Amino acid sequence: MDKQEKFIVPIGPQHPALKEPGHFEFTVDGEVVTSATARLGYVHRGIEKAVENRNWTQAMYMLERICGICSHVHATAYCLGVEKLAGVEAPPRAQAIRVLIAELERIHSHMLWWGVAAHEGGFDILFMYTWRDRETVMELLEMISGNRVHYSANLIGGVKFDIDQKQADAIRKGIDYLEERTRHYLEIITTDETFLGRTRNIGVMTSDQAKSLGAVGPTARASDVHRDVRIDHPYAGYDRFPVQIVTEKEGDLEARFIVRLKELFESYRLIREVLDNLPDSELTVKVPRKIPAGQVISRVEAPRGELFYYIESNGSDQPERIKVRTPTLPNWGTVLSTAVGLKLADMPMLLVGIDPCFSCNDRLVYVKDQNQSLTEKTWSWDDLRNHGIERYK
């Protein structure tokens, strides 16, 4: 196999499997993948630079639009950090509402994910049914906040809107329906033969491999690594509404499905708990326009894993530096190392297995394949595309 030209399969940046642009090159030998590289950065908008010449409230609207699926979590992490800097504490009712919307967003994100993951495996009926049921949680979010995706519930120092009794009952009714559907999907995913053929012991990651590669969130918890910021370092209302950790042992694709589904049961319980004893206090607290100088680290559990914010202020009304490290970033390392040895047909499933969110991060991981000595003529996507263009002129 040494002298023969390596057969490179470029997937992306435009590819039906990827809902977002990321460029992956899998060197294949027949159908078996021997090495994988990724080249992202297609969604890099220079947010961290732009934030430095906007004031604190404007920055929040930009940070919320880092990622459409986990926008509330970005805003919460940012607000908690800035409130800590300003030495201010959001009132308890606001904290509880932040937890409520964070959990609703987790449901919306996980349902979106396993619909798309089923579509990757060619199981379109599950994709259609899941996304039909996901409309219920979208309607709930729209009822509360007026918008389906960017609900921007947060303010620095509190929350924008309140949950009245009628809305609470509608949420409880929606949650009951969703819980019953999630039980149904959990049963399908663990029994349907053809789907198991695509997920059982594929892309297995042992727990110390997960630890060394720094995997976070459900991807780590599927390999029995107990990492969940809501439990390790409870923030916002999570100290008043504790969370139980959900982990699986096998660490394969199926385990990642099961962890995320079981997490939803945890979210349903949490939402009911928050709705039952919602502390009554006012919604926001006064925050000075100029945040005193200092730096703070704010960590939050996004649907995909630990989200890390480093915020520094120089006392003016504009932030000095905001560093955002999103959860998908460390998970990339895990995908590209477990990809070696699998079949090409498993790649889309593996890529979607960690629930990658390109807009959250546009990073690159370059993993050398084992046999370094190969002389390979890599034909990257650009060369392929250039070739394509000359042809049709």
Next chain:
Amino acid sequence: MLDNYQSLEYARELLKPWVLSESTPAPERLDVELSAENLVAAVTALHQAGWGYLSAITGIDRPSSDPEQEGRIEVMYHFCWGGVVTTLRVFVPYSNPVIGTVCIEIPSASLYEREMIELYGVQFPGTPSTDHLLLPDDWPADVFPMRKSFTGFDSPDAD
């Protein structure tokens, strides 16, 4: 799992040989300043002891106010473990912004280092690969967007 206070003590004692200055800006955080040379040794010590995982590398551009004193780039390595965060802080002058790479110890750190190379112009000799990460391939070589000196191609016509 040790509780927060014990893990911070454990980290402090691990990093004792290289510490220049130390501070705890918050109850669950330890902030240690090191010199650039022995950063790799400190990171290896933390990693070998299994002290959490490297969560992020943050860079901040510190231009100096008076002209003859040279500006610096501050690079912070954040290690998270449960509820506790240890930050290793390193200052690197504009003239020779060189830090040792930690990729031998932590392979997935290569992506954080590449971001620093691209956006701040810090060099990591020995890092596995240095081609572009976020910026397009035709991006001018010596332009580092995250430096304060960079104000974009044209004045943003938005505001």
Next chain:
Amino acid sequence: MQTDLNYQPLEQVVERIKTWARVNSPWAIHYNSGSCNGCDIELLTTITPHYDLERFGVKLQGSPRHADILLVTGAVSLQSRDRLVRIYNQMPEPKFVVAIGACATSGGVFRGCYSVLNGVDKLLPVDAYIPGCPPRPEAIIYGVVQLLKNIQNPNGHHPEKPLVITDVPPQEESSC
């Protein structure tokens, strides 16, 4: 598409059949050129049971070869600029471009960032703009239906279409 009067009757009939076919089976391809994927998930919602688009014949295709409509979301980041141009060039002729979301229309909240090209119309001739951050699925469907209506009426407005768009260097277009 323009069926002006000097066509003989036979060609007019053929032209009308062709337009009828194009309006009734618009196949689409979706490219995310730097979006926060809010618009992308709303776009995907339009093909799921709740808002099923297949009743109008719209099918999401994988290959640019099979598609008529290019749905672009996100403010075009410098990185994905040349990919977007290539996909546009690879699509066979009667092709249309729809810019979905505030970012694609004018760069949205990211207008002015150093690595973002404010809006798709700086690069491709855009036939329809759908504002909103993200636009609701109904808004996306309404936008596509407006585009189809525009194709159908003979004197509808169409942006002038250069045959092949070459790669546009960064300096040149960021000054305009």
Next chain:
Amino acid sequence: MNNILPIVALIIFPGGLFLLTSGLAYEWVDRKLIARFQNRFGPRWFQPLADTVKLLAKEEIIPQGVNAFLFILLPVMGLAAALTAALYVPMAGLAPSFSFRGDLVVTLYLLSVLTLCLGLAGANSADRFSLIGATRTLTQVFSYEAPFMLAMLGPAIVTGSWQINEVNAYAQSNLWLIIAQPIGFLVALVGLMGKLELPPFDAPEAETEIVSGALTEYSGRGYALFRLGKNVELVIGLTLVAAFYLGGLASPLDFLWKTLALLLVLALLQTLFARLRIDQTVGLWWRIGALLALVQLLVLIVL
């Protein structure tokens, strides 16, 4: 030999026009059923017609690095093979227009010519995805062809002749072969799904992995002809299996309800399963498909 003028038979009735329209109609029924199973509304009745006319009116791009003559010829050859196969099959319940001893083998061969054209088309172009699509199509051909042939042999042995017309007559006269040879029917049905590359056997054009396999490079006319070929093959396959296993096709009404019943079963199977990887499909076929068909034949011979 029925009495319709051969020319008319070839162009209008059982061949040509009727086949293309019934192909489009069956494609619509298929898409509508799948959509309804997925709780969606599904396309309007004239959707396949609109798709085909639009594709025919689109600009045809012939990429370089491709043998232009072959690029144009393959879709035409595929469709032609599919259309000729229709002449030996009792279309619309009437007697097949041409039939001779051993036309069963010829029909099965003609049906798989389209798949071979697809494989060749994929191998012809330089695009990565088409190359992989081509290899998958050809591997799949070798996996389902043998069991499908064996399943078709069952009824032929029972009637003692290789002529479709006689098998059809035999099937009408006595017990439905679906009851006599259930395993044969199962393998034939699933073999038909493999031949038409319907999910769960649609690895060769797995939309999420290799864009659309061998057809990635085709646009406009070529793609339209390939889609028409696929539709026609769907209709012929259904009539063949219905004629053999559902007690023959005596009248057009008979033809209609039997093939539509089969299509309903097919659509149900399509929505129920996730896509199998190519090695899983081949494994499934050789281990289960071929064995079942052999067992069926042994039972027949011993009987």
